Amino acid sequence: AQSVTQLDSHVSVSEGTPVLLRCNYSSSYSPSLFWYVQHPNKGLQLLLKYTSAATLVKGINGFEAEFKKSETSFHLTKPSAHMSDAAEYFCVVSDRNFGNEKLTFGTGTRLTIIP
């Protein structure tokens, strides 16, 4: 069985300050991990993915995430927040052996950027 926990339902940061969105996962097998972003009334856009290569993964829009097996974490970070980063972010885990049919989504973290 696999699961994913997004530790904060809502995060607020000031524009220009760092962003940290936390995600912990549980997986019986070798996981693939993803971060998606969703702007209001829009579909989900892939930010980045980890699939067993480098543990530090760089994504679009300046975001990156680090896979830490010992901590079962995959936190999303960005050095400097921009107003356009305001959105809902989803951490997703999949069992690499079963593919996309076994994705588990977190409940999301709403990121608010304070001008």
Added chain:
Amino acid sequence: SQTIHQWPATLVQPVGSPLSLECTVEGTSNPNLYWYRQAAGRGLQLLFYSVGIGQISSEVPQNLSASRPQDRQFILSSKKLLLSDSGFYLCAWSVRTALQFGQGTRLTVV
């Protein structure tokens, strides 16, 4: 490049009416196709997925059905909508890669 089209963007339907949401993918062949539902303030729930024409797997029992009449076309249907069918419906595709999502359909059943 690959693109996914989903329509309509918004839909308001009365209880008991039928539903048809359509999704098409361009620029790829034999994709896996998915229908998700996102209820207000909640995560995504997988409704159906398909690995080929006519092959549909249902994840949860519900008032909905799905069909894949062509390789790159995926349709979500209902014969009679319920109030609880309201939500944001997302189509997605993949070919040995991460899921790519459509823009979604906001369905309100009144």
